[in-house]
Amino acid sequence: MTDRQSSPRRIVVLISGNGSNLQALIDAQARNTFPGNIVAVISNRPGAFGLERAQKVGIDAITLDHKEYDSRESFDQALQAGIDAYRPDLVVLAGFMRILTPEFVRHYQGKMLNIHPSLLPKYQGLHTHKRALEAGDTKHGVTVHFVTEELDGGPNIVQAEVPVLHGDTPETLATRVQLQEHLIYPEAVRWYCEERLTMENNSALLDGQKLPSSGIVISNAES
Template sequence: MKSIVILISGRGSNMTALLDAVASGELPLRVAAVISNRADAGGLAVAAAAGVPTCVLEHRGFASRADFDAALAERIDAFAPDLVVLAGFLRILGDDFVNHFAGRLLNIHPSLLPAFPGLDTHRRALAEGVRVHGCTVHFVTPALDHGPIIVQAAVPVVDGDDEDSLAARVLAAEHRVYPLAVRWWAEGRLHLESGRVRVDSSPADVPPTLIVPAAART
């Protein structure tokens, strides 16, 4: 059975969605460990309660970003995972780290990339007046938030939305598509070809862009 390591910095709600999918049998894999760069990350207790090994590697204890990245890569490699999953990991990872895990490092970003890379995506989407927002699961490359896209979920922006209401709708969509993308990977159905992702299809699949209605809120 394939294994993953999940990286978090906070409550780890996407991590929880993945753990729930593993527990239900939806995800045919093993979570080898959850690693956080913050000792106070709420997701550590959630992972421990699910019986998943956890560890903390505080980035503030390292003299440089490169030193932290190297130590983090070494810690991950000790678990020998097939895939590394970023689930609210609030650190920009350097090129050496990303290249070390090339093709086996996933992230979820709260926008429909390539729109709104970086931070404050919901505020920026509202300021631009977009009518459709969402999230993207992608392979990580050295270019920030520009890796090959696996799956996206689109949600409407409705009259009266503020950052909190829009963020809640997008987060609900994230919890649907991240386990889906990781399942496709676990089943060997993701293929990187010339910088793009091809997904082997199945009659039971949802499309690679999932439309989440406005009523689907948390």
């Protein structure tokens, strides 16, 4: 291996709000769960609490307010420049509430991950917990996937399922799903940092084996 290959993977995390998944990654890094370092956290919203989480542990915390740009393209160009200044091996979207331009996505093809609170391909977009309840689903969950130009449509890496319980509200369901988010996102980042996880021909591969369309599915019957 070269020095770059043997050194910890450099990770940039993009957020828009509270940053609970960012905190899960920070905690995992502190436990040496994966051979990677979060070198910067960037938020498109000033005052996002996730920035405080980063600052607390000495990670560069940057605000790039999308409202200061006159187009999605100009914002994404500035964001790309800000990310690339840190020479990242991996870009992690952790509650980053922006639809990304195709050019931006292609620039990070195969090295950008997202987490989405549904069992993709179900419920791309917003209000996933409410939609699952309205549909009468018996199970719901969360997916980590590679980012492609299709919104919430890149190849799945891992999913965690939780049962939908009698009397669930979007809030109670979201709470249980979020517990699983904090478990599976650091795991997917670990696989990537260990060079076990790749994307080829619009498919996710783990240890050289193509994953099924759902990714690895973890069922949590009691959650």
